[in-house]
Amino acid sequence: MAENSTVHFIISRQDSPDSEPYQEEFHVPYRPNMNVISALMEIRRNPVNAEGKETSPITWDMNCLEEVCGACSMIINGKPRQSCSAIVDQLEQPIRLEPMRTFPVVRDLQVDRSRMFDSLKKVKAWIPIDGTYDLGPGPRMPEVKRQWAYELSKCMTCGVCLEACPNVNSKSNFIGPAPLSQVRLFNAHPTGEMNKAERLNAIMEDGGLTNCGNSQNCVQSCPKGIPLTTSIAALNRDTTLQSFKNFFGSDQV
């Protein structure tokens, strides 16, 4: 790599949410240890394309730069992943960048992931602890359970699993793997468990759990290695029991 003085990028661009996408090529000066974001920053500093013409800088999202926020996700050489942890030396050239088109494109590589946050609200991905009086400490959590639940808490709502899922698309209203796994996380918590039925009933609504077609692309693609398909199968068991409780049972929770 060191002898290559430039890095070749082919970037999918789009000027506005409704305009047609087009491609633009760039030759970015090589620096050791550069990642896709530092290359995009270089283009922003000197927005000249491969034909030597001045162009507009590329728009993209980023925040933490250490693969924990999920904001800089995009399709890099065909795979959805975070651009901060995409090291140029480890990528085949030309490096192709595209936005994750499962989400509405705002501009260039920037997408609007609000649907994921709406889904988290829909499935009540939080633990209600407020009361009109001091509720005191909650029940204790077994250490073994805390350890596997911690793995689920690594989700950064990056959207890679939704992008990889064949059932998350414009023809379906499937909320996708990420919010489902959060239901398992909050139902595993001893205090969160008190609202278990509410969350299960939420994912039993339209666009919920049963839209999963078991392609298992999500678990293969998750940058955090979250056992998403195990979560989905565990929730399948929980909702099976919940549906029996709803139909045959009498108690409300």
Added chain:
Amino acid sequence: MAGNREFFYRRLHSLLGVIPVGLFLIQHLVVNHFATKGADSFNKAAHFMESLPFRYVLEIFVIFLPLLFHAIYGIYIAFTAKNNASRYNFFRNWMFVLQRFTGIVTLIFVVWHVWETRMAAAFGAEVNFNMMENILSNPFMLWFYIIGVVSTTFHFANGLWSFAVSWGITVTPRSQLISTYVTIGIFIALSIVGIRAIFAFV
């Protein structure tokens, strides 16, 4: 129940594929297998099935209605997917694509097969060894039946795998891996039973 309609339909679709449609498939393939013991043996078995009591009730509630629901809802499921196996080249993703593809192939095969045998019987034809021998004497129909039967057994075997996941029976990756091996075994076994029966008519 109003908000849960999709959950109910999906689970019903998954259940009906195994009970009763899957069980009927196994029974059908087993009865066909009598053909390997000769024409008389097959005709006797087919006649026994025809003369079961409450035949129309059994046909409507064990076969046609569940099959119709499974097929129509299945078409909806198949066409809401956006297949992406070329980009995500994983084993389970290919099974996902094949499950939808074989579902459509199986539907085309079953519609034709029902038209040619059961509907023909309703119009007065007799379903027996000779009928199948005539149908399968055409090389195109022979291939159509082979592809149809293998597609059906694949769809059933792989459907059993996802049934176990969808109902929360196999949760851990290990149990899902072992059920993959078990369902591959079921696919091979049922395909052998089905294809042996086809070649018994040739």
